Amino acid sequence: MSHETGSERLERVSAAAFRIRHHALNMGEVQGQGYVGQALGAADMLAAVYSDQLRFRAEDPEWEARDRFLLSTGHYAIGHYAALAEAGIIPVTELETYGSDDSRLPMSGMSTYTPGMEISGGSLGHGLSIAVGMALGLRYQGSGARVYNFLSDGELDEGSTWEAAMGAHHHRLGNLTAMVDINALQADGKTDTVLRTEPVTEKWEAFGWYTQRVDGNDVAALLAAFDNAAAQAAAVGRPSVILCDTKVGRGVPLLEEREKAHFMRIEEHEWQTCREQLTAGSAPAEGETK
Structure with a gap:
């Protein structure tokens, strides 16, 4: 991809x-419900990581020199599985088993079940702590691998997240990049009504992190942010965080406007409409090329 133009990369x-x-x-249609809104909202973030940033070998998910992607938000597994399939780590045909008995793709991420799933998810607020330990361990081993941690704005309610953020700065983990999905929604309601966390940018900066805030549904902005984070990366240096403002259900207007959006129940007749809206929204505008 070294000869790729900027527009080709973006496309x-x-x-x-x-x-x-x-x-x-x-996958959501298999169960008729699930965390589909989060997967749609985070798809651009996941694509930027797996299609452009992460070093891995699809045929060898445990390759020692791989970069590590940690999904702290275990309920986002549906989006992560889609990214793993896109990366060739799991077969696309296996996605239809999502959430079924004996599937390797449970509704919440489990590292013991799924190739490419580095940690098990469930209780929130643990991922960044694991990422800090992993990044420190990789540095002690002399590895050039980087650690990427995906977490949510709801996890910023958790004290353990901020303890980990302090630890990353203290140990100067320049090989660690965190991504925060700021979709402004939690299981109990809107984030700013559950526990206000703003000003988020200033908080991360105060904790010593190289901080960027972008539109997490703008692929060009995401790629620029990841490029900036990569330029900062070092065995010893500042950890990086990319704060990504996203919209739950992004790309499917029917779901973008759902009031109950944390865990969506979607009627049987609506799934095809969702796919049609997604396809229509991805078509080039008149006069544009894709």
């Missing part, structure tokens, strides 16, 4: 994000 990652969204809708 490649955008296409991957579309396929991740499409996979997520197909």
